[in-house]
Amino acid sequence: QKEVEQDPGPLSVPEGAIVSLNCTYSNSAFQYFMWYRQYSRKGPELLMYTYSSGNKEDGRFTAQVDKSSKYISLFIRDSQPSDSATYLCASLNRDDKIIFGKGTRLHILP
Amino acid sequence: DTGVSQNPRHKITKRGQNVTFRCDPISEHNRLYWYRQTLGQGPEFLTYFQNEAQLEKSRLLSDRFSAERPKGSFSTLEIQRTEQGDSAMYLCASSGPGQGYEQYFGPGTRLTVT
Numbered sequence: 001q002k003e004v005e006q007d008p009g010p011l012s013v014p015e016g017a018i019v020s021l022n023c024t025y026s027n028s029a030f031q032y033f034m035w036y037r038q039y040s041r042k043g044p045e046l047l048m049y050t051y052s053s054g055n056k057e058d059g060r061f062t063a064q065v066d067k068s069s070k071y072i073s074l075f076i077r078d079s080q081p082s083d084s085a086t087y088l089c090a091s092l093n094r095d096d097k098i099i100f101g102k103g104t105r106l107h108i109l110p
Numbered sequence: 111d112t113g114v115s116q117n118p119r120h121k122i123t124k125r126g127q128n129v130t131f132r133c134d135p136i137s138e139h140n141r142l143y144w145y146r147q148t149l150g151q152g153p154e155f156l157t158y159f160q161n162e163a164q165l166e167k168s169r170l171l172s173d174r175f176s177a178e179r180p181k182g183s184f185s186t187l188e189i190q191r192t193e194q195g196d197s198a199m200y201l202c203a204s205s206g207p208g209q210g211y212e213q214y215f216g217p218g219t220r221l222t223v224t
Contacts, residue, residue, distance in 0.1 A: 004152075006152075008150065032210075032211035034211060041199075041218075041220070042217055043114075043116075043201055043215035043216050043217045043218045044153065044201070045215070046212065046213070046214060046215075049211045049212060051211075088152050088153075090152070092210050092211045095166060096141075096158070096210030097143075097155045097158070097166070097210070098145075098153070098155065098203075098210070099155075100152025100153050100154070101152050102150065102151055102152050103150075103151075103152050
C-alpha cells in the first residue's frame, strides 16, 4: 500500500463548478499535508499546506484534513479553465521528505 | 523572481553517457532536495542537503547517481552510464530550516535516454 493514495482521474467538470479532490494516507504519524498544482511539463507549485486536522482557505481554494479517517481534500470554488492541471496531494514524513500521491488530472470545460 | 532554477531544462543523451544537472535554490533556503518524476506518477524523493551536508539518500539513488552541494548554495546531480530507465523529470526543491512542509520546486530537467 502506498503511503499516499490518490485517484489519477481524469476528472472533468464544467467551468464555474465546485471541484472536490481527495486523497487518503496510511501513516498516522503524518502531521503536515500539502497540495501542489502541476501544469504539463512544469514543476509542482505549492498551493497550500495544513497542519494536523482542520480547514485552511486561500481564495478559491480550501484544504481539509480529517486525521481520524486519514482523508485529505482540496475544494476549488468557481473553477476556471486555467485550473486545468494535475493536482498532487502530499504528506511530510518524520524525515522531512515529501510523500506524494500520483496526482489527479483535472479538466475544467469552458 | 528569485525562485528555484534548474539547468538544462531538457537533456537528450545516448545510453552509457554521463549527464549532470544543476539546481540553484532560493537564496535564503538552506535545504535542497532532489526528486524524480516519471509519467503518471508523483515525484519521488532521491536525496537532500542541509547546507553542504547530504543528509539522506533514497534507495532509488543507485551508485551511478551522485549529488553535491559544495558551498551550500547550488547543487549538481550527476548520472553516470545512463540507462533508458533513467529517463524522467528530475526536480529540485528548496526550503528554509525546519520548513520541509513548504518546499518550492524548480521547473525540472527532463532527461531522455535513447
